[in-house]
Amino acid sequence: MSDASSWPHVVDLQFLDRGGRISAGAIHTPAGVLLVDPGPASCLPALVGGLAAIGIVPRDLHGLLLTHIHLDHAGAAGTIVRQHPHVRVYVHGRGAPHLADPTKLVASAARLYGDQMDRLWGEFAAVPADNLDVPADGDVLDFGGALFDVAYTAGHASHHLCYRDRRSGVVYAGDTGGIRVGPSPYVLPPTPPPDIDVRAWQASIARVRAWQPTGVFVTHFGLYRDAGAHFDALSLELDVWDDLAGTILAGVPPESRMSTFVEAVRERVRQRVSAEEAESYRDSMSLEDCWAGLERYWQKVR
Secondary structure, three states, X not given: OOOHHHOOEEEEOOHHHOOOOOEEEEEEEOOEEEEEOOOOHHHHHHHHHHHHHOOOOHHHEEEEEOOOOOHHHHOOHHHHHHHOOOOEEEOOOOOHHHHHOOHHHHHHHHHHHHHHHHHHHOOOXXXXXXXXXXXXXXXXXXXXXXXXXXXXXXXXXXXXXXXXXXXXXXXXXXXXXXXXXXXXXXXXOOOOOOOOOHHHHHHHHHHHHOOOOOEEEEOOOEEEXXXXXXXHHHHHHHHHHHHHHHHHHHHOOHHHHHHHHHHHHHHHHHHHOOHHHHHHHHHHOOHHHHHHHHHHHHHHOO
């Protein structure tokens, strides 16, 4: 039986002053509050305000559970630790070195976002090595008796992991759990380069489903209690996109491939969600980036 008091608070980070795009999960434990994916530093005022609204202040924090180190999930980690040195940061082994020294990560992002870096993400400060905790695949984290399972879940990113709170049964799935931004059951798989691996992702979905979650928390966006249906929808859509990419690569001229993919996916979304939700999906993930990730996957892995 799940413990209702351990279900997460959803903190809307109001990315670019718009709600429903990036969320952080706040979880009470006997050791202190855990934050799942605190988001980018550009959203720190919204994070602090959102936590204060539910009675949480920085001294209440024990740690950050990072699903992976992409800027929209983990960008604020170093700033939070600089301001509150007692906070622990839990991260995949492949991600930890890039938190301790984010030089390469920031340079790579800067090539993509250019002069929009600060507006979108704010700073990406280093996390001192002494504040980093790297759980192994299959570990169980103990926060004063609150136990969290850890699974390495490649597919969206090679350094991705998921957590399950044994008290509530909620899985914190990051982008392994896809993007879902409204009440419709549609789930969009974010497939940007460079790490997309559809087969690994499907294996990760199966592994998380084996936990029999009572709910799924995704950074984009929020908590859903129909975990089984959620992962069914994600797995199906991932297969559809994979097949679509193969068909396009086999039969569409290179100059038209991206536009063909984008329009096909937009039509699928329009058929499955409301007009308002469709707009939210467009804001939440670049389909051009999704095509680039799938094309790279087919060229390198398939």
